[in-house]
Amino acid sequence: xxxxxxxxxxxxxxxxxxxxxxxxxxxxxxxxxxxxxxxxxxxxxxxxxxxxxxxxxxxxxxxxxxxxxxxxxxxxxxxxxxxxxxxxxxxxxxxxxxxxxxxxxxxxxxxxxxxxxxxxxxxxxxxxxxxxxxx
Numbered sequence: 001x002x003x004x005x006x007x008x009x010x011x012x013x014x015x016x017x018x019x020x021x022x023x024x025x026x027x028x029x030x031x032x033x034x035x036x037x038x039x040x041x042x043x044x045x046x047x048x049x050x051x052x053x054x055x056x057x058x059x060x061x062x063x064x065x066x067x068x069x070x071x072x073x074x075x076x077x078x079x080x081x082x083x084x085x086x087x088x089x090x091x092x093x094x095x096x097x098x099x100x101x102x103x104x105x106x107x108x109x110x111x112x113x114x115x116x117x118x119x120x121x122x123x124x125x126x127x128x129x130x131x132x133x134x135x
Contacts, residue, residue, distance in 0.1 A: 020057030022066075022080045027055040029073045043072040 030040050041051040044065060053059035054069075061069070070077045089097075099105035115121050 015057040016060075017057075018081075019060055021082060022061065023055040023057040025080045026069055026073070029075060029079075030055075033073065040069075040072060044068040 030037070035043075036048075037051045037055070038048045041048050044051075045068070046054075046065070050059065054061050066077055066080065070080070099109055112121065112124065115124070
């Protein structure tokens, strides 16, 4: 059975945003160092055309080649990737931090943690909630 042209043709891969970002960072560093694509390509063993594809994000870069590029450009590999976003703080963590910033808050938290009787802890919690609403 013969394949039709539409089946045998490879679909063009969409450029991934991360591949494009890595490529832009390589290009930026290359130009900052005053290197041509031909010169950098020769340093890492690829053609100028291949380097153009890397910098445009059209071709993905293997780990080994990215390592060679990082060495040639004098950067750590992680410099080509976005910073890891800080996890958003939960409301509970924000509340605990706001309690811990004052001496009174720290003393209250310390004392509260030493109360063994659950009913007393609940009563104290209700009292603090009423006082907070009244303030």
